[in-house]
Amino acid sequence: MASLLESINQPADLRRLPRTQLKLLADELRAFVLDSVSRTGGHLSSNLGTVELTVALHYVFNTPHDRLVWDVGHQTYPHKILTGRRARMGSLRQLGGLSGFPQRAESEYDTFGTAHSSTSISAALGMALAARQKGEDRHAVAIIGDGAMSAGMAFEALNNAGVADCNLLVVLNDNDMSISPPVGALNRYLAQLMSGQFYAAAKNVGKTVLKPVPPLFELAKRFEQQAKGMVVPATLFEKFGFNYIGPIDGHDLESLIPTLENIKQLRGPQFLHVVTKKGQGYKLAEADPVAYHGPGKFDPAVGLQKPATPSKPTFTQVFGQWLCDMAAQDSRLVGITPAMREGSGLVEFEKRFPDRYHDVGIAEQHAVTFAAGLACEGLKPVVAIYSTFLQRAYDQLIHDVALQNLPVVFALDRAGLVGADGATHAGAYDIPYLRCIPNVSVACPADENECRQLLTTAFEQNHPVAVRYPRGAGAGVATEPGLKALPFGRGEVRREGQGIAILAFGTLLYPALEAAARLNATVVNMRWAKPLDTALLLQVAAGHEALVTVEEGAIMGGAGSAVSEALQAAGVTKPLLHLGLRDEFIEHGDPAKLLALQGLDAVGIEASIRQRFEALTEHARPSLKVVN
Numbered sequence: 184m185a186s187l188l189e190s191i192n193q194p195a196d197l198r199r200l201p202r203t204q205l206k207l208l209a210d211e212l213r214a215f216v217l218d219s220v221s222r223t224g225g226h227l228s229s230n231l232g233t234v235e236l237t238v239a240l241h242y243v244f245n246t247p248h249d250r251l252v253w254d255v256g257h258q259t260y261p262h263k264i265l266t267g268r269r270a271r272m273g274s275l276r277q278l279g280g281l282s283g284f285p286q287r288a289e290s291e292y293d294t295f296g297t298a299h300s301s302t303s304i305s306a307a308l309g310m311a312l313a314a315r316q317k318g319e320d321r322h323a324v325a326i327i328g329d330g331a332m333s334a335g336m337a338f339e340a341l342n343n344a345g346v347a348d349c350n351l352l353v354v355l356n357d358n359d360m361s362i363s364p365p366v367g368a369l370n371r372y373l374a375q376l377m378s379g380q381f382y383a384a385a386k387n388v389g390k391t392v393l394k395p396v397p398p399l400f401e402l403a404k405r406f407e408q409q410a411k412g413m414v415v416p417a418t419l420f421e422k423f424g425f426n427y428i429g430p431i432d433g434h435d436l437e438s439l440i441p442t443l444e445n446i447k448q449l450r451g452p453q454f455l456h457v458v459t460k461k462g463q464g465y466k467l468a469e470a471d472p473v474a475y476h477g478p479g480k481f482d483p484a485v486g487l488q489k490p491a492t493p494s495k496p497t498f499t500q501v502f503g504q505w506l507c508d509m510a511a512q513d514s515r516l517v518g519i520t521p522a523m524r525e526g527s528g529l530v531e532f533e534k535r536f537p538d539r540y541h542d543v544g545i546a547e548q549h550a551v552t553f554a555a556g557l558a559c560e561g562l563k564p565v566v567a568i569y570s571t572f573l574q575r576a577y578d579q580l581i582h583d584v585a586l587q588n589l590p591v592v593f594a595l596d597r598a599g600l601v602g603a604d605g606a607t608h609a610g611a612y613d614i615p616y617l618r619c620i621p622n623v624s625v626a627c628p629a630d631e632n633e634c635r636q637l638l639t640t641a642f643e644q645n646h647p648v649a650v651r652y653p654r655g656a657g658a659g660v661a662t663e664p665g666l667k668a669l670p671f672g673r674g675e676v677r678r679e680g681q682g683i684a685i686l687a688f689g690t691l692l693y694p695a696l697e698a699a700a701r702l703n704a705t706v707v708n709m710r711w712a713k714p715l716d717t718a719l720l721l722q723v724a725a726g727h728e729a730l731v732t733v734e735e736g737a738i739m740g741g742a743g744s745a746v747s748e749a750l751q752a753a754g755v756t757k758p759l760l761h762l763g764l765r766d767e768f769i770e771h772g773d774p775a776k777l778l779a780l781q782g783l784d785a786v787g788i789e790a791s792i793r794q795r796f797e798a799l800t801e802h803a804r805p806s807l808k809v810v811n
Contacts, residue, residue: 187200194247197265202440205242205436209234212265213231217465217483224477227476228468229328230259230260231462232356232462233258234463247294250324252295252297253297253326254297257477266293268290277771283603300545301332301336301545307351311323314350315349326354327355329358330522330545333546335549341353341420345425351452352454353425355456356433356457356459420454424452465483495657496631498596498656499526499528500528501634502652503532507531507535508666509638510536513642517554517557519553519565521543547576548576551584551591558589563642565592569595570597570599570613585647588647592641592649596654598613598689599764605770605772612737613651615740617649618742623713624644625651625711627734629690630658632661633669636667654774655774658690658693673710673711673716673719674707681704683729684729685699685732685733694785694788697788701789712734715742721750733762741761743761746759758796763783
């Protein structure tokens with residue numbers, strides 16, 4: 184017998200179901216999400232928590248005519264399944280498969296790409312006002328998580344939306360705070376009552392009739408505020424101009440659907456507060472939603488298991504250990520993260536140094552300026568942040584840190600390609616956007632040990648320094664004990680060859696060494712994109728016929744561009760080949776495959792060099808002479 188879920192190929196099919204069948208559909212949808220993610224890996228806890236909310240929104244609103252904007256987009260697997268992509272969920276986050284986030288090119292139901300947080304209210308407001316301008320009767324709904332509400336952009340949008348005459352609904356998916364009392368039938372009734380026509384009409388009539396009599400009008404307003412304060416949490420959202428409704432149970436379809444149907448009839452900005460539970464329906468994820476936030480493949484009957492043999496430490500783990508070690512040595516160190524404690528490796532630091540640990544929430548702009556303030560008072564802040572998220576604080580980086588030349592260390596995790604998370608999370612642009620800023624230095628460690636050493640070097644400086652390192656593990660080079668620094672702004676020759684010199688920035692040093700062994704080329708570990716080791720560069724240029732730069736970052740404006748500029752400034756003309764990420768957005772997929780497609784594995788580097796410098800490589804013979 185076919186399941187109910189198998190009959191849903193688009194939301195129109197869902198809307199034809201009797202309401203009595205929606206609970207069964209939600210149960211089947213939750214089971215499908217769990218089974219699917221356990222086979223592919225991906226975001227689990229958040230998606231288990233949005234099942235009923237997704238069903239209710241597509242049931243009540245006429246999607247895609249009505250616009251749903253999800254924020255953050257990693258909670259949209261149920262949405263993807265209900266909008267015609269159920270059969271493709273096995274390709275999730277794989278090369279050529281479904282994105283793990285909403286993507287406009289993927290479906291008309293994905294109205295806005297949301298992989299960075301706190302953008303939904305702004306985008307949905309734009310859609311709502313566009314509908315008004317074009318004379319189209321449609322609703323725009325922003326579904327935003329409570330974590331995403333910590334960003335200033337969300338409140339900027341609320342401030343604008345509250346005075347806009349348009350049909351905008353903001354749904355706060357609160358999956359962290361508990362439903363405050365009262366809960367249950369009374370609260371459900373009050374939420375539906377407050378979203379209904381009678382309440383809205385009574386409120387508007389009261390304002391119209393009593394406004395000419397200021398004392399009575401003020402008395403009525405105070406009574407309304409006091410009455411609402413007794414049955415719902417105190418809220419600032421009505422101060423922004425929204426009609427606030429809730430909180431209601433986000434897993435109770437008998438509460439969600441009537442409330443949404445009432446809200447759909449209202450005009451103007453509405454705010455619905457729903458409370459959901461991460462991992463809902465899967466006890467292991469409910470008990471530990473962090474562990475099940477983004478798991479790899481696993482057996483749902485068993486749950487996540489620790490690997491039998493310890494794998495190589497990741498760069499994130501290397502950073503976390505360095506941070507604790509440096510904090511133990513220097514009491515000035517302060518660790519800052521914008522809501523990425525686990526992802527950035529600060530779990531142990533928080534335990535050992537709670538007074539020096541600051542999670543500022545999803546607020547990258549604040550994180551950077553907060554660090555600047557700490558630095559002004561003689562502390563040494565380390566901002567642990569993904570490369571792609573530092574982009575969100577670019578003005579603060581320039582104006583508040585660099586312009587004042589403050590000693591802030593930026594530990595840039597996820598530099599380069601990130602695999603399954605795709606273009607929105609790739610750290611492709613940090614070298615170009617950092618090296619053009621005065622006072623800022625950029626270090627590119629080649630392996631785990633060098634990462635630890637360059638973090639120490641960065642911390643010793645009295646100006647801003649960024650240390651970029653990729654997701655996952657590197658070459659497997661063991662980290663040395665202690666806190667040894669490397670010479671600031673200096674590179675090293677790692678292999679001596681003839682004819683061609685490869686200048687490697689970061690972890691691509693190792694595939695460059697493989698390619699060089701077959702080309703009998705020199706390899707230089709440049710280490711720093713800024714300041715460039717110009718003395719070493721000119722020395723190498725003088726002894727070779729051609730130069731090749733290799734970096735896991737955007738070619739345009741990147742480290743290779745810095746080499747070109749330095750050679751030109753010195754009046755040196757050499758054949759030059761730049762290898763890096765091409766001028767395109769690189770989608771999700773296995774990182775090794777993506778690097779190979781960009782020609783940045785050993786085979787690709789060798790092939791590019793042979794094609795560009797055919798005459799110089801024609802008689803190349805393998806050589807294993809390596810300089811330690």
